[in-house]
Amino acid sequence: MELNKIYNCDCLSGLKTLPDNSIDCCVTSPPYYALRDYGCDGQIGLEPTPELYIEKLAEVFEEVRRVLKPDGTLWLNIGDSYAGSLKGKGSNSEKYMQPAASNIGDIITTYNLSNYKNKDLIGIPFMLAFALRSQGWYLRQDIIWAKPNPMPESVTDRCTKSHEYIFLLTKSANYYFDNKAIEELAAYDGRHNLNRYGSDKYRTGDTGLQQQNINVKTTERWRTNDSGNFVRNKRDVWFVPTKPMKEAHFAAFPQALIKDCILAGCPENGIVLDCFMGSGTTAVVARKFYRNYIGIELNPKYIKIAEKRLNNELGMFL
Numbered sequence: 001m002e003l004n005k006i007y008n009c010d011c012l013s014g015l016k017t018l019p020d021n022s023i024d025c026c027v028t029s030p031p032y033y034a035l036r037d038y039g040c041d042g043q044i045g046l047e048p049t050p051e052l053y054i055e056k057l058a059e060v061f062e063e064v065r066r067v068l069k070p071d072g073t074l075w076l077n078i079g080d081s082y083a084g085s086l087k088g089k090g091s092n093s094e095k096y097m098q099p100a101a102s103n104i105g106d107i108i109t110t111y112n113l114s115n116y117k118n119k120d121l122i123g124i125p126f127m128l129a130f131a132l133r134s135q136g137w138y139l140r141q142d143i144i145w146a147k148p149n150p151m152p153e154s155v156t157d158r159c160t161k162s163h164e165y166i167f168l169l170t171k172s173a174n175y176y177f178d179n180k181a182i183e184e185l186a187a188y189d190g191r192h193n194l195n196r197y198g199s200d201k202y203r204t205g206d207t208g209l210q211q212q213n214i215n216v217k218t219t220e221r222w223r224t225n226d227s228g229n230f231v232r233n234k235r236d237v238w239f240v241p242t243k244p245m246k247e248a249h250f251a252a253f254p255q256a257l258i259k260d261c262i263l264a265g266c267p268e269n270g271i272v273l274d275c276f277m278g279s280g281t282t283a284v285v286a287r288k289f290y291r292n293y294i295g296i297e298l299n300p301k302y303i304k305i306a307e308k309r310l311n312n313e314l315g316m317f318l
């Protein structure tokens with residue numbers, strides 16, 4: 001297994017060459033369903049139904065589970081799609097997939113879907129999360145990536161879509177998670193007592209909770225870090241602007257989005273896997289924070305972009 005390399009192959013066949021229990025953390029974003037054409041035979045995302053798409057991804061993530069160390073984590077970014085009619089392109093009575101957040105790229109809207117009504121949100125992220133959970137993954141969290149600068153949409157009968165999911169999935173119930181590495185600044189409200197107590201209702205001896213022996217011990221509201229700042233455990237809504245990329249790979253992660261996945265999920269000198277590496281964002285962030293990476297990407301053009309980024313952004317780390 002060569003570290004700090006992007007393998008040009010299909011993700012499933014690439015993953016099969018990796019040893020069991022060897023990877024600390026996987027951070028990845030598969031192609032969204034029926035959203036864009038990445039210009040390669042064998043690409044995932046163009047399956048005729050959402051169900052077949054989920055089946056294919058479940059197969060891929062089963063291999064990811066095998067190669068993860070027992071205390072490893074998977075951070076899986078995934079967006080949704082709507083079933084809708086194609087105005088001006090054929091019959092309006094036919095049902096097609098449309099992207100829920102039309103970011104960029106060559107949008108594919110040609111599938112006729114029988115299981116969904118026009119305008120239905122398919123619910124792809126949770127279809128995938130539940131499929132992985134039933135395979136044995138622990139579904140630990142649905143982190144919301146809230147985009148302060150979403151793509152404008154012309155809809156007037158629902159709100160503009162401005163979020164995607166990052167699911168935190170784990171191989172075991174206990175796993176590596178460095179919460180201190182990603183703690184966030186807390187607004188100190190002036191109280192001297194840094195511990196939060198339950199209200200009197202729950203602390204006096206004769207309440208129902210006390211009688212039921214429910215744990216009412218103190219929980220920490222905030223703490224101070226080494227620089228003396230008040231900090232708190234990171235929340236699960238992450239406000240991160242999208243950033244267009246000069247090299248124009250479709251749907252590249254913002255570096256700021258995945259930095260915390262890598263800091264919390266992988267120790268220094270550990271290995272981060274991205275089996276849909278695209279333009280190499282996971283590799284760049286991993287190297288910036290002294291982690292190794294292994295990438296897999298089907299389209300050689302994107303690997304060229306990734307190598308250029310790695311070279312330009314951190315040549316000295318390569």
Ligand SMILES: C[S@@+](CC[C@H](N)C(=O)[O-])C[C@H]1O[C@@H](n2cnc3c(N)ncnc32)[C@H](O)[C@@H]1O
Binds near residue numbers: 010042278
């Ligand atoms: C959403 S993009 C990933 C973008 C990446 N996170 C970044 O920051 O640039 C998905 C990528 O998966 C690749 N891909 C599609 N099918 C694949 C397959 N079967 N095996 C490996 N890569 C595949 C596409 O070429 C595309 O680059």
